[in-house]
Amino acid sequence: MARTTESPAALPRTAPIASTRTTGSPAALVGRLAFRELVRGAIVWGAVFALTLAASVFAYESTYGTAAERAELLRGIGSNSGIRALFGPAREMDTVAGFTAWRTLSLLPLVAGVWGLLVATRLLRGEEDRGRWETILASPLGRARATIATLAAIGAGTGVLFALTTGAVVLTAAVQGGIPVGGGLWLALALCIAAPAFAAVGALTAQIAPTRRAAAALAGAVFGAAYLVRVAADGSSSLGWLRWLTPLGWIEEMRPLTGARPIALLPLLAWIAVLVAASAWIARRRDLGAAALARRDDRPPRHAGLRSAASFSLRESLGGLVGWALAMALTGLIFGFVSKAVADLARTSAGLREHVRSTTSAPIDIASARGYLALVFIFLAVALSLYAASHATAAREEEATGRLDTLLGQPVTRRRWLAGRVLVAATCVAVVALVTGLAAWAGAAAGGAEAGLGDLLKASLNALPVVALFLGLSVLGFAVAPRHTGAIGFGLVGFAYLWEQTGAIVRAPEWVLSISPFHWLALVPAEPFDVSASLAMLAAGATAALVGIELFHRRDLVSA
Amino acid sequence: MPAVIEASGLTKRFGATTALEALDLEVRQGEVFGFLGPNGAGKTTTIRLLLGLIRPSAGSARVFGRDAWAQPEAIHRRLAVVTADPALWPQLTAHETLDLLGGLHGGYDAAYRQELIERFDLDPDKRLRAFSTGNRQKVALIAAFMTRAELLVFDEPTSGLDPLRKVVFRECLAEARERGQTVFLSSHLLVEVEASADRVGLLRRGHLVEVGTFDELRHLSAMRIEATFEGDPPDLDGIPGVEGVRVDGRRLSFHVHGSVAPALEALAAARPVRLTSREPSLEDLFLARYGADD
Numbered sequence: 001m002a003r004t005t006e007s008p009a010a011l012p013r014t015a016p017i018a019s020t021r022t023t024g025s026p027a028a029l030v031g032r033l034a035f036r037e038l039v040r041g042a043i044v045w046g047a048v049f050a051l052t053l054a055a056s057v058f059a060y061e062s063t064y065g066t067a068a069e070r071a072e073l074l075r076g077i078g079s080n081s082g083i084r085a086l087f088g089p090a091r092e093m094d095t096v097a098g099f100t101a102w103r104t105l106s107l108l109p110l111v112a113g114v115w116g117l118l119v120a121t122r123l124l125r126g127e128e129d130r131g132r133w134e135t136i137l138a139s140p141l142g143r144a145r146a147t148i149a150t151l152a153a154i155g156a157g158t159g160v161l162f163a164l165t166t167g168a169v170v171l172t173a174a175v176q177g178g179i180p181v182g183g184g185l186w187l188a189l190a191l192c193i194a195a196p197a198f199a200a201v202g203a204l205t206a207q208i209a210p211t212r213r214a215a216a217a218l219a220g221a222v223f224g225a226a227y228l229v230r231v232a233a234d235g236s237s238s239l240g241w242l243r244w245l246t247p248l249g250w251i252e253e254m255r256p257l258t259g260a261r262p263i264a265l266l267p268l269l270a271w272i273a274v275l276v277a278a279s280a281w282i283a284r285r286r287d288l289g290a291a292a293l294a295r296r297d298d299r300p301p302r303h304a305g306l307r308s309a310a311s312f313s314l315r316e317s318l319g320g321l322v323g324w325a326l327a328m329a330l331t332g333l334i335f336g337f338v339s340k341a342v343a344d345l346a347r348t349s350a351g352l353r354e355h356v357r358s359t360t361s362a363p364i365d366i367a368s369a370r371g372y373l374a375l376v377f378i379f380l381a382v383a384l385s386l387y388a389a390s391h392a393t394a395a396r397e398e399e400a401t402g403r404l405d406t407l408l409g410q411p412v413t414r415r416r417w418l419a420g421r422v423l424v425a426a427t428c429v430a431v432v433a434l435v436t437g438l439a440a441w442a443g444a445a446a447g448g449a450e451a452g453l454g455d456l457l458k459a460s461l462n463a464l465p466v467v468a469l470f471l472g473l474s475v476l477g478f479a480v481a482p483r484h485t486g487a488i489g490f491g492l493v494g495f496a497y498l499w500e501q502t503g504a505i506v507r508a509p510e511w512v513l514s515i516s517p518f519h520w521l522a523l524v525p526a527e528p529f530d531v532s533a534s535l536a537m538l539a540a541g542a543t544a545a546l547v548g549i550e551l552f553h554r555r556d557l558v559s560a
Numbered sequence: 561m562p563a564v565i566e567a568s569g570l571t572k573r574f575g576a577t578t579a580l581e582a583l584d585l586e587v588r589q590g591e592v593f594g595f596l597g598p599n600g601a602g603k604t605t606t607i608r609l610l611l612g613l614i615r616p617s618a619g620s621a622r623v624f625g626r627d628a629w630a631q632p633e634a635i636h637r638r639l640a641v642v643t644a645d646p647a648l649w650p651q652l653t654a655h656e657t658l659d660l661l662g663g664l665h666g667g668y669d670a671a672y673r674q675e676l677i678e679r680f681d682l683d684p685d686k687r688l689r690a691f692s693t694g695n696r697q698k699v700a701l702i703a704a705f706m707t708r709a710e711l712l713v714f715d716e717p718t719s720g721l722d723p724l725r726k727v728v729f730r731e732c733l734a735e736a737r738e739r740g741q742t743v744f745l746s747s748h749l750l751v752e753v754e755a756s757a758d759r760v761g762l763l764r765r766g767h768l769v770e771v772g773t774f775d776e777l778r779h780l781s782a783m784r785i786e787a788t789f790e791g792d793p794p795d796l797d798g799i800p801g802v803e804g805v806r807v808d809g810r811r812l813s814f815h816v817h818g819s820v821a822p823a824l825e826a827l828a829a830a831r832p833v834r835l836t837s838r839e840p841s842l843e844d845l846f847l848a849r850y851g852a853d854d
Contacts (some may be wrong), residue, residue: 021725073718096853118649122657129650129689146655194702211689228643248584286764296683297687297689297690298653298683298686298690299653299685299687300688301653301655301656301659301684301685302656303656304661306656306659306660306663307663308663308664309664312660314651401647402643402645402647403647403648403649405608405611405613405643405647406646406648406661408611408612408613408632408636409611409613409636409640410636410662410664410665411633411634411637411660411664411665411666412636413632414631540580555615556613556614556615557608557614
């Protein structure tokens with residue numbers, strides 16, 4: 001954009017402009033600003049995508065070496081409707097390409113979609129909530145163009161994700177063979193395109209919902225609905241046409257490495273274009289700060305949870321608690337429901353049993369529903385650990401916004417404040433764990449699996465010590481490096497999980513594996529509860545939390 | 561009068577930056593102490609040290625005779641604080657915010673709270689997210705005054721308030737002083753402090769450069785004189801006490817330190833048609849002390 005420094009001739013110039021620095025167009029500046037906010041996440045997720053891809057390829061080669069094993073895999077997974085519903089249709093499972101496509105497509109587009117919608121709602125409605133959008137719009141940049149510049153930055157972030165994923169495909173294809181480069185690119189595109197597809201959804205909900213949280217929840221609901229429609233479409237052959245209704249279905253219909261269908265890209269591109277255009281259209285027309293779904297800003301007072309710092313922490317945590325409990329209950333229900341089907345399949349498929357053995361470091365037999373559920377609960381423990389870490393980031397948020405100054409200006413000690421938050425976090429995590437166990441039991445019962453209520457409650461309690469460990473470490477991170485609370489808390493959980501996963505695949509020795517706390521989890525309900533490991537993790541978590549509280553007590557408050 | 565706030569050698573460094581250097585300060589019980597300085601002088605750092613939110617790099621701050629860093633809880637039971645841009649919870653209503661802050665403080669005067677809500681014209685059932693900075697400041701001010709705490713600490717408390725509410729704030733401040741409450745009022749707005757403070761401290765670049773009553777500090781500053789003449793203004797070179805002479809056509813303006821008699825004689829000889837002089841305001845006080853570089 002050309003800069004205009006000349007006043008119209010008829011108007012007197014107020015003052016001569018001594019020098020003008022060319023800084024690029026405002027749209028480019030806004031885009032770059034947004035890109036800086038998201039590029040770290042894009043790189044982290046890109047690394048996760050790359051590792052998952054490489055792990056799938058190597059796991060296949062090492063596990064299903066013979067043609068007979070591959071044929072069995074094709075027969076077993078391809079014919080199981082429960083697996084197909086959850087993880088998508090399995091095609092050409094007798095090739096490394098087909099297996100890799102199925103394994104990565106079952107999970108990574110979901111991750112990309114959630115990432116996209118969270119980033120979009122944060123950078124659009126979140127910035128508006130914080131008043132920074134107002135500063136941006138004071139520049140010579142319209143509301144619609146500022147929105148599009150931000151979305152373009154998300155597009156560039158997806159580019160980073162895509163580049164790292166592609167890099168992994170090309171490298172593993174070069175090392176292992178079996179994956180054509182063109183097909184690999186198409187796979188990387190299918191894995192990543194959910195990010196812009198659901199960022200576009202987030203862009204729209206950011207225009208119509210009043211807060212970042214509400215916008216993210218609404219976009220999350222759209223995502224959940226799309227996932228359920230996809231599950232229905234894949235679960236029943238008569239409902240297959242439903243696949244053509246949602247972005248997740250279209251991504252599946254891209255069929256990377258298994259007879260690619262370029263036509264499926266068209267609805268995805270149209271979806272993105274229409275939603276982006278609609279967001280820009282609304283952004284241009286609405287008042288700053290306004291929202292079609294705005295709640296009333298006045299209401300009678302609610303008195304609960306205003307008495308003490310700890311009860312206020314609890315009050316503030318309830319929204320997140322309900323959201324996590326619902327999401328985890330749904331997850332537990334689904335995995336519980338399919339547990340019998342998976343176990344039945346494993347009983348007839350030596351290949352699947354071997355596959356599980358090769359991708360987990362634990363000697364587990366998933367030919368029983370209990371064995372399968374024990375594995376599922378490792379995954380649930382990871383999710384619960386992320387939830388625990390989110391409590392530390394919430395504490396940091398309180399400090400960064402200066403609200404902690406307000407609280408500590410009252411007769412509230414730092415020790416009591418942080419200890420209260422840790423207790424609230426521990427309680428919330430325990431509640432969500434129990435809800436998950438209950439839901440998994442209900443699902444297992446509905447699916448006809450032999451797993452009792454006691455089994456699954458034990459499994460959820462078994463997850464708590466490792467979660468407590470990560471809660472303690474996150475609190476310690478908050479105390480030592482407040483500005484990096486999120487990176488430390490979430491980073492440790494992610495690192496430990498990836499360590500356990502990759503370690504198992506490359507058959508690392510026991511002492512290497514045991515670096516990850518998730519490796520210490522007993523496989524309840526398939527195995528008995530490991531008292532000493534649990535006590536050790538609980539003690540370590542409690543120590544970390546106590547040291548964190550003490551260090552926090554001694555450090556300065558640090559603003560954003 | 562016992563000291564409510566005592567700072568001795570109070571120093572705070574952030575890395576290589578020294579935000580506050582060797583501050584010695586005493587605020588006595590029952591007085592309104594004005595704490596003046598331009599933006600970035602270290603006022604907020606001082607207040608955060610007094611509240612025990614950050615730890616002194618050297619020296620100590622004592623409030624009610626207790627160390628601010630070691631015993632903040634006991635101190636905070638007896639004080640209330642308001643900052644320039646109070647950080648509050650956007651999802652709470654004003655009513656809920658007052659409940660929370662009053663509850664954490666350990667009690668408040670409910671009748672006075674109601675009276676303050678009416679005087680500040682606050683809508684208590686509105687969520688904070690719908691409030692402007694000024695309205696959030698009202699909530700924080702009400703929360704502070706309603707506790708009737710022995711010590712009120714204000715950091716730029718009226719920056720967002722409209723003129724009518726500023727009057728209400730000054731009334732409340734006067735009432736607090738009558739009741740015997742001690743007030744620590746930090747500001748870069750001179751009128752705000754001039755109207756209420758018994759004593760002031762001037763802070764500049766982390767150094768406390770002056771403390772005293774207004775009368776004590778006025779001698780440090782210059783009187784400002786402006787004169788207009790029929791013909792050319794006189795030459796004031798060499799006249800004792802005169803500084804900062806500016807000539808603009810037939811108008812002349814300057815500062816005088818000490819006696820104005822020699823300058824007036826020189827002016828009278830040149831037949832002025834118009835003459836104005838101003839008592840030094842705090843603005844001049846700052847200019848005289850700091851020069852124009854801040």
